[in-house]
Amino acid sequence: MLQLQAIREHKEVIAQALTKRNIDASTLLEEVLQLDETRRSKQTQLDSTLAESNTLSKEIGMLFKNGKAAEANVLKTKTATLKEATKNLQEDLNSATASLQVLLYQIPNVPHPSVPAGNSEEDNEEVFNEGEIPKLNAKALPHWELAKKYDIIDFELGVKIAGAGFPVYKGKGARLQRALIAYFLDKNTAAGYTEIQVPHLVNEASGYGTGQLPDKEGQMYHITADDLYLIPTAEVPVTNIFRDTILNAKDFPICYTGYTPCFRREAGSYGAHVRGLNRLHQFDKVEIVRVEHPDNSYKALDGMVDHIKDILRDLKLPFRILRLCGGDLGFTAALTFDFEVYSTAQERWLEISSVSNFETYQANRLKLRFKDEKGKRQLAHTLNGSSLALPRVLAGILENYQTEDGIEIPEVLIPYTGFDRID
RNA sequence: GGAGAAAUGGCAGAGUGGUCGAAUGCGGUAGUCUUGAAAACUAUUGAGGGUCACACCUCCGGGGGUUCGAAUCCCUCUUUCUCCGCCA
Numbered sequence: 001m002l003q004l005q006a007i008r009e010h011k012e013v014i015a016q017a018l019t020k021r022n023i024d025a026s027t028l029l030e031e032v033l034q035l036d037e038t039r040r041s042k043q044t045q046l047d048s049t050l051a052e053s054n055t056l057s058k059e060i061g062m063l064f065k066n067g068k069a070a071e072a073n074v075l076k077t078k079t080a081t082l083k084e085a086t087k088n089l090q091e092d093l094n095s096a097t098a099s100l101q102v103l104l105y106q107i108p109n110v111p112h113p114s115v116p117a118g119n120s121e122e123d124n125e126e127v128f129n130e131g132e133i134p135k136l137n138a139k140a141l142p143h144w145e146l147a148k149k150y151d152i153i154d155f156e157l158g159v160k161i162a163g164a165g166f167p168v169y170k171g172k173g174a175r176l177q178r179a180l181i182a183y184f185l186d187k188n189t190a191a192g193y194t195e196i197q198v199p200h201l202v203n204e205a206s207g208y209g210t211g212q213l214p215d216k217e218g219q220m221y222h223i224t225a226d227d228l229y230l231i232p233t234a235e236v237p238v239t240n241i242f243r244d245t246i247l248n249a250k251d252f253p254i255c256y257t258g259y260t261p262c263f264r265r266e267a268g269s270y271g272a273h274v275r276g277l278n279r280l281h282q283f284d285k286v287e288i289v290r291v292e293h294p295d296n297s298y299k300a301l302d303g304m305v306d307h308i309k310d311i312l313r314d315l316k317l318p319f320r321i322l323r324l325c326g327g328d329l330g331f332t333a334a335l336t337f338d339f340e341v342y343s344t345a346q347e348r349w350l351e352i353s354s355v356s357n358f359e360t361y362q363a364n365r366l367k368l369r370f371k372d373e374k375g376k377r378q379l380a381h382t383l384n385g386s387s388l389a390l391p392r393v394l395a396g397i398l399e400n401y402q403t404e405d406g407i408e409i410p411e412v413l414i415p416y417t418g419f420d421r422i423d
Numbered sequence: 424g425g426a427g428a429a430a431u432g433g434c435a436g437a438g439u440g441g442u443c444g445a446a447u448g449c450g451g452u453a454g455u456c457u458u459g460a461a462a463a464c465u466a467u468u469g470a471g472g473g474u475c476a477c478a479c480c481u482c483c484g485g486g487g488g489u490u491c492g493a494a495u496c497c498c499u500c501u502u503u504c505u506c507c508g509c510c511a
Contacts, residue, residue, distance in 0.1 A: 043472065047480040054480090057492040061441045064491095072491080079491045246470085367471095375452090377470090 001104050001211075001364045003379070007032055017110045020117050020326030025107060032103050039096040046089040053082040105214055109361040111326050112335035118325030124338070125325065130309070131318030133342050134400050142345045143395040144276030146402060147173065150422050155276070165266065165281035172422045176397075176409070177284060179416030180390055181259050184286035184311070188387055191307050193257035193288055198237035200260055201228040206240040209366045211332035211358075221263050230263035234287035235384045239362060242291055246377060247370040253300060254291040257387065259284065277391035278350065284390040290383045291368065294360070297381035298335075301357045304385045305337050308353050311388060314412045317396050318342045320349065334359045341392065345399040350392040355385030 007014060007029055015026040056079050063072035116125045147153035152173025158166040169177050189195050207213035207229050212220060221230040231237055238256050247254075262285050266274075277283075288307070292300045305321065312319045324336040339353035360379040363369070369377045401408040406423030414420050 040473075043480080044474095047473070050481085051479055053491080058441075060491050065441085076491050083491085 001361060002107055002110065003360060003364055004032070004036055004104075008036070014110055017113075018108070020111045020115055021108060021329065022119060022327050023108075028103060028107060032100065032107075035096055035100045035103065039093065039100055042089055042093040042096055046086065046093055049082055049085050049089060053079055053086065056082070108329075108331045109334050109358065111329055112357070112359075114323065115329060115335060116323065116325045117327075119327040120325075121328050123325040124322040124328055126320055127323050127337070128309075128321035130313070130320075131316070131342075133318045134344055136344050136400075136402065137404060139404065140345045140399070140402060142276065143343075143398040146398045146407065147276065150407065152176070152422060153277070163281070165279070167277070167280065172417070172419060175417055175419075176394065176413070176422075177390060179413050180388075180393060181284060181286060183413055183416050184388055185257060185259055187311055187314070188257035188286065188288055188307075193255040196238065196256050196258045198234060198241075198258055198260065200231055200237075200263075202231055202236050202240065203228060206236055206243070209240045209243045210236050210362050211365065212236060215331045218267055219265050221265060231260060232264050233262050233285065233386075234258045234260040235289060238287060238289045239291075239382055239384065240366065242368045242380075242382075243366040245368055247291070247368075247380065249293060249370055249372050251370065252291065252293045252296065252380075256289045257286060258289075259286045261285075262389075277395045280391055286387050286390075288385050288387045292381045292383060293370070294378070294381050297357050297359065297383060300381075301335065301337075301355065301383055304355050304383065304387075308339055308355065308385060308387055312339065312341070315393070315397070315410045317393075317400060317410075319352075330354075330356065332356075332358050332361050334361065339388075341396040343392075343396055343399050345402070346395075350395060352392045352396070353386040353388050356383060358382045358384075 002014070011026075011029050011033065015024075015029055018025045056075055060072045060075050060079075063069070063075070116123060118124065141149065144153075144155065147155070150172070152170055154168040154170055155164075157168040158164075161168070185195055201223065204213065204227060207220070212229075212232060216232070220232050223229070237260070238258055241256075242254075261282055263282050264280075266279055266281060288304060290300050290304065309319075309321075319339055319341050322338045322340065324330075324333075324338060329336055333356040336354055336356040338351050339355070340349035341352050342348075343350050359381050362382045363379040366382075368380050368382065370380050372378055397410060398407055401410065406421045409417055409420050409422070
């Protein structure tokens with residue numbers, strides 16, 4: 001959520017920056033300012049009415065104490081009208097505040113100056129590319145066929161138990177999943193991230209805190225009986241640790257990592273690109289989350305990007321990094337780098353990580369602040385990234401490491417799997 | 424799931440209808456003293472809105488109500504603790 005003060009001061013600049021997302025927010029911003037104006041004037045009226053009735057109440061108290069009941073009763077009738085006015089003003093104020101909130105929820109984050117203009121993923125800017133794309137033999141298979149051939153992932157069984165998009169991992173497939181999770185967590189903790197385990201279900205306030213609500217309402221599984229949501233990413237519970245908190249400047253940087261399953265309804269997804277592990281309703285992911293001083297957040301973002309590069313080098317997977325264009329940028333992000341691994345058998349790039357700086361957008365909703373050096377409170381910056389999402393890493397490994405008679409295991413994972421090939 | 428008790432500032436803890444945004448202690452910050460530190464002493468120390476700055480308004484778990492006036496009374500929800508039941 002954008003800060004009102006920023007909108008008041010830089011309306012034009014913000015509207016201009018939002019055109020990169022291909023939206024014209026100028027009327028919306030104008031409405032926000034007008035509503036804010038209304039809200040403040042109602043607030044002022046309410047305040048002075050309350051002040052008046054507070055004064056009267058005190059006088060009435062004094063009069064009763066001094067035995068002047070008659071005079072007190074005269075004042076009482078006066079407070080009745082004030083009370084009525086208070087009630088109306090309070091209602092006006094509440095409705096102005098609520099409408100303002102609704103409007104603010106509709107405005108996405110302002111893109112960082114480096115974000116390229118563009119409409120779709122076609123316009124994302126490749127900023128880095130590394131690793132040899134292996135030459136596979138003609139009989140190379142996509143991972144869903146490999147999964148069947150070596151009996152390591154059973155998609156049909158998942159359909160029977162839950163539905164499409166809920167695979168069952170078996171034998172070495174299951175072990176490889178566990179190995180990847182353990183390896184990622186070890187790698188992240190070695191880089192200074194503190195490992196935590198968080199709830200996999202969150203309440204509504206948490207959904208609003210990180211911006212999944214109301215924007216992505218239909219994409220989360222909602223348990224109506226208890227009004228809880230299954231998390232679409234660990235970002236939600238981990239970042240919400242800091243909802244309604246005031247940190248000290250010396251607490252930075254705050255670095256957390258956690259493994260969770262992620263649940264996504266993926267309503268509206270279809271087609272060949274959702275085959276196999278490419279798009280699932282439930283998948284595993286290890287996430288990194290940072291809370292930073294505003295002065296340091298972009299340096300932190302670079303650090304996270306470097307960290308993920310390092311993991312992919314370890315795994316010896318060919319990858320590239322994209323700077324997302326305005327049209328492809330998530331609602332809450334100011335700048336996002338996507339990591340993609342090349343799937344040789346599918347002959348396409350698979351997104352395996354997304355690293356973003358949200359600046360104060362989430363912090364404003366979360367009320368995540370810190371006391372700066374002068375003791376003044378200001379909003380912190382939040383960042384997060386996948387480190388990494390399992391299914392497509394698994395797909396990349398299966399496809400790129402396949403040989404005619406088995407699948408090799410990347411060297412760094414062997415201590416975790418306890419085997420060096422699947423055959 | 425049943426019965427009972429509770430929820431107050433960073434923490435502990437007073438406050439049962441008016442001058443309470445809230446005693447006191449601890450903690451934090453600044454200062455005095457000291458070569459330095461500790462101790463002691465002094466001052467200061469919650470959040471949000473609003474204002475150029477004041478004023479002013481709101482907040483004692485959340486929501487609603489009674490009252491001229493609510494931390495204090497009533498209703499409701501949530502959470503915590505104790506006992507019983509169940510249980511990985």
